[in-house]
Amino acid sequence: MLNNNIVEITSLSHEGRGIAHLEGKTLFLEGGLPGEQVAFEYIRKHRHFDEGRVIEVVHASPDRVVAFCPHFGVCGGCSQQYMSPALQIQHKQTVLLENLLHIGKVEPKTILSPLLGPPRHYRHKARLGVKFVEKKQKLLIGFHEKKGRFLADLSRCDILHPAIGQQFESLRALLMSLGNYRCIPQIEVAVGDECVAIVIRHLENFSENDLQKLKNFSKEKNIKIYLQAAGPDSVRLLDEEDVEDLFYCLPEFDLKLFFKPLDFTQINPVINRQLVLRAVQLLDIQSHDRVIDFFCGLGNFTLPLARLAQSVVGVEGSAEMIARARFNAEKNQVSNTEFFVENLMALPQEVSWKRNYNKVLLDPPRVGAVELLTSMSLQAERLVYVSCNPATLARDAGYLVSQGYSLESAGIVDMFPQTGHVESIAVFKGRL
Ligand SMILES: C[S@@+](CC[C@H](N)C(=O)[O-])C[C@H]1O[C@@H](n2cnc3c(N)ncnc32)[C@H](O)[C@@H]1O
Numbered sequence: 001m002l003n004n005n006i007v008e009i010t011s012l013s014h015e016g017r018g019i020a021h022l023e024g025k026t027l028f029l030e031g032g033l034p035g036e037q038v039a040f041e042y043i044r045k046h047r048h049f050d051e052g053r054v055i056e057v058v059h060a061s062p063d064r065v066v067a068f069c070p071h072f073g074v075c076g077g078c079s080q081q082y083m084s085p086a087l088q089i090q091h092k093q094t095v096l097l098e099n100l101l102h103i104g105k106v107e108p109k110t111i112l113s114p115l116l117g118p119p120r121h122y123r124h125k126a127r128l129g130v131k132f133v134e135k136k137q138k139l140l141i142g143f144h145e146k147k148g149r150f151l152a153d154l155s156r157c158d159i160l161h162p163a164i165g166q167q168f169e170s171l172r173a174l175l176m177s178l179g180n181y182r183c184i185p186q187i188e189v190a191v192g193d194e195c196v197a198i199v200i201r202h203l204e205n206f207s208e209n210d211l212q213k214l215k216n217f218s219k220e221k222n223i224k225i226y227l228q229a230a231g232p233d234s235v236r237l238l239d240e241e242d243v244e245d246l247f248y249c250l251p252e253f254d255l256k257l258f259f260k261p262l263d264f265t266q267i268n269p270v271i272n273r274q275l276v277l278r279a280v281q282l283l284d285i286q287s288h289d290r291v292i293d294f295f296c297g298l299g300n301f302t303l304p305l306a307r308l309a310q311s312v313v314g315v316e317g318s319a320e321m322i323a324r325a326r327f328n329a330e331k332n333q334v335s336n337t338e339f340f341v342e343n344l345m346a347l348p349q350e351v352s353w354k355r356n357y358n359k360v361l362l363d364p365p366r367v368g369a370v371e372l373l374t375s376m377s378l379q380a381e382r383l384v385y386v387s388c389n390p391a392t393l394a395r396d397a398g399y400l401v402s403q404g405y406s407l408e409s410a411g412i413v414d415m416f417p418q419t420g421h422v423e424s425i426a427v428f429k430g431r432l
Helices: 085-104 168-176 208-221 269-282 302-308 319-331 370-376 390-402
Strands: 006-008 018-022 025-030 037-045 049-059 125-133 138-142 186-191 196-201 224-228 247-250 255-258 290-294 311-316 337-341 359-362 382-387 406-413 423-429
Touching: 006 018, 018 037, 025 037, 085 390, 085 406, 138 168, 168 208, 208 224, 247 269, 255 302, 255 319, 269 302, 269 382, 269 406, 269 423, 290 302, 302 311, 302 319, 302 337, 311 319, 319 337, 370 390, 382 390, 390 406, 390 423
Parallel strands: 025 049, 196 224, 290 311, 290 359, 311 337, 359 382
Antiparallel strands: 006 037, 018 025, 037 049, 125 138, 125 186, 186 196, 247 255, 382 423, 406 423
């Protein structure tokens, strides 16, 4: 300790807190950056470490920047706006490499250059909470607060696509003008290349008058509105005569991929284009290659791979997404793909889709792919693993290396700037 509750921060923890050492204990400080001297207050003391938050920066790091969002510090949507983009990237790369080393006991031979995109307005998918708060007499729309379970009172969001991020006030006014605004718990946002859509979840039916107000708003703002009365199957276009036109293009592969507003799509389309291109390049696809794309979703990697390979099999747990992938293959006149629905976390003894393959792409959810890897013993020349969780990637990388694969390269993909989420890609070479 330098002074009364003033400490020097030496490094960053994986989740982005500053690390200091005080009286023989490690202290994790929210809002502190390496090299800084800060005044802090304790949040919680534990036996082996303590937690606190920075209340004043006495000596600032050159990597400290002013957060651009008026809701920074309250909204839990993105927590790293006070770090320079360069530090965010460097930190994410450190998190990836340290996870690989400590959890997987592996090190990539090469570190891939980070894939970078726009720092703001990148987010094309989001679920926004909606709640009328009696005490404030206000309808809140937004993400959850950083602390606790309440919704942050957002006037705008600069991470979201501006067609929605700059429309919070008019959305709030629209919802408040409806008879049943207390019965709207959430809005889902889905933005395609030429269409902005929202799905309004409602627990009570709308009156004719309310439906007309929604239609007027939709026309005026050029936002397509879907209504959701119950589960995902109940989603309907507000104007049933309207055409569905959510799609994104992957021009490098001459592809146009259609999706529905609740489908999984990568949230950052600029980064997604780079990611798909990199994955295909890293697999070093040749015209005789037979590829399996696990967790294929609507064909985001499958169809680009199919443009170059002999054949591609896409496997995925959601029947809806497989239907979308088949539709997308047909629409794009791709005829060398086959798609199968399978729960890849609990494989049966025999699977109908197991063909001769020599290359593999894996893009699992946060839990990773350990069940698939241990039950299937993949024999591939090259395997590219796209991950949204460096801890499960590291665990699975350790397993793959124990099975004879080598970790050729790995790197980060800045899919979620300003947040602590780390997307990454890793390349494994098999013994084939
Ligand atoms: C990270 S997304 C990747 C989707 C696709 N590769 C893309 O880029 O759009 C993970 C996918 O895994 C699927 N999934 C989740 N759990 C699964 C399971 N148990 N078995 C098979 N697929 C699953 C999800 O439906 C989702 O499409």
